[in-house]
Every structure is written in C-alpha cells, then in structure tokens.
Amino acid sequence: MSFLLAAGLVSFEKLLPFAIFGLFAACAWMVLDRVARGQSRASERLDEIKNPGARKRSEALGAKKQDAMSKVLEKAAPALAKSLQPKTELEVNKLKVKLSNGGFRSEAAPTIFLSLKFVGLITGLVLGSGTLLGVGVTQQSVMYVILAAGGLFFLPEVLLWLIVRTRKQNIFLGLPDALDLMVVCVEAGLGLDQAMRKVSEEMKKTYRVISDEFALANLQLQMGRQRATVLHELGIRTGVDDVRALAAILIQADKFGSSIAQALRVQSDSMRTRRRQLAEEKAAKTAVKLIFPLVLFIFPGIFVVLVGPAAITMVRDMFPKMGG
Helix, strand or coil, X not given: CHHHHHHCCCCHHHHHHHHHHHHHHHHHHXXXXXXXXXXXXXXXXXXXXXXXXXXXHHHHHHHHHHHHHHHHHHHHHHHHCHHHCCCCHHHHHHHHHHHHHCCCCCCCHHHHHHHHHHHHHHHHHHHHHHHHHHHCXXXXXXXXXXXXXXXXXXXXXXXXXXXXXXXXXXXXHHHHHHHHHHHHHHHCXXXXXXXXXXXXXXXXXXXXXHHHHHHHHHHHHHCCCCHHHHHHHHHHHHCCHHHHHHHHHHHHXXXXXCCHHHHHHHHHHHHHHHHHHHHHHHHHHHHHHCHHHHHHHHHHHHHHHHHHHHHHHHHHHHCHHHHC
C-alpha cells in the first residue's frame, strides 16, 4: 500500500472512505462478536441457581462500573457544557423545568444535557469531515457536514421532547384514577398526606410516573416543607395543566378549610369529562384524516377495477383494429 502511495497510483483522498468504512466494520464486528458470546437468559438463570454468590459479585462489579462511569461523566460534563451554559437565571430555570418534566431532577442534569449536545455537535463535525475529505469540498458535502452536526446537536432536544410528551400523556391518562383513589382514602378518614402515600403505593404497577411524583411530594411533606409549596412544585415538575389545577384547588381547600374530598371529586369529574371530549374530538377527526389514504391509495384501485373493463370495451368498439 505504501508503495502504491509512493508511486502515485492511489491517492490518500481515495483511500480515506475505505479506511473509515473498514474502521466502522471492525467496530461493528467486535460488538457483534461480544454480543454473540453472551449466554442466554436461561443459562444465566441456571448459573445463578448453582452459584448464588457469583450473582452478588457480578452485581457489585456492575454497580461499581456504573458508579465509575457516572463519576467520569459528571467530572467531564462541566468542561464540555461550559460553552453552552445559559447566560441568565431565567434560562437556567427554564432548562431545569424542562428536564424535570422529563423526570431528570438531579442537580447535574442540566450540565449533562448540555454536554451531550456538545458531544453530538463534535461527533457530527468529525463524521461530516470524514465525508468531506473523502468526497471533496463541494456544496453538497458541506451541506452534509452541516446537517450531520446540526442533527446530532439537536438530537438530545428531540429525545427529551419525546420523553416529556410520553410522561405528560401517562399522567393525563392516569390522574382521574389517582383522584378517585384519593377520594376513597380521604372519605375513609385518611389525611391528604396519607392519601397521597397510599396512591403512590397502589399505582406503582399501573401508572409509575404518577406514583413516583406523589411519592416525592409525600417525602417532601414528611421532611417538613409547607404543603402549598410542595403542591405548587408538583404542578410545575409534572408540566401538566390538570395537575397544576389540582394543586391550586388543594391549596385553596387547605387555606379556607373546605372539604378536600369534594374538591377532589369535582376535579376528577371534570378531568373525565375533558378526557371523553378529547376522545370524541379525535373520533370526529378520523373521517377527515381518512380522506388522504382513500384518495391516494384506495380510490385509484377502485377506479381501475370499475372503469377498466368499460374503458377496454370502449377502445375495442371505437378502434376495432387496435382491439383486434
């Protein structure tokens, strides 16, 4: 290879794409080979039954590796995210609220999120630069570099948006059931704190997101924080308008001494009505949404089946020679 390069028969720019392809192929082969060597789940279970101590040791080693990786990431994140840090306190608070809506409540979550965006940008530039060197500096290759860098830079934003959307939908669908359970607990003689704890215990399997949020709120109440502050933060942390309305109603009921059970029942009924109205709205939009697949895919086939024989007969009658 060096002889060919020295002789000028092969240029470095032509070999660079093949070298990059070979590098990625080697990495993929190593990953697949490592995955193929792994035991099946049945074999792992049999080994765990034969030697229970090995399982504890493997779990301890896995926990140590995970802790080491998290420590390295936390140490490297501030340096990577330094250039993307928000400039004002308002921007910092918005980023924290957005991450808390997705379930990331750690103090290091904003720094790690910004560092992931920075790493995505650098990775996109590196991959795009390899393409640029292989193909040459053209307008199309420069566009590829920009698209790769921009796509990987905004990839954490897209993933966070999807996570937040899923959590909000889960909370919206499960909140009426949680309110009904809270009504039963309150009418049975439990206080609001005990009712929230009971809801968090009973809804772990069905609606885990609501269970975690109520458990965190209950923990804050047990630590001595004011109920109004805890409920207000619960509404902000979830990002769901119904939870914010529920927090406002509970704060008002606690402030004026009105019945909490009645407030919860009214809120639950209104939420069920709203959920039913949204379902009816989606059902009404179905007819309009079906127009596009009908016109583009179903109607042409029906048109050919119905009009095709008549068109063939007309062509044969009008042009006998062509029909024959």
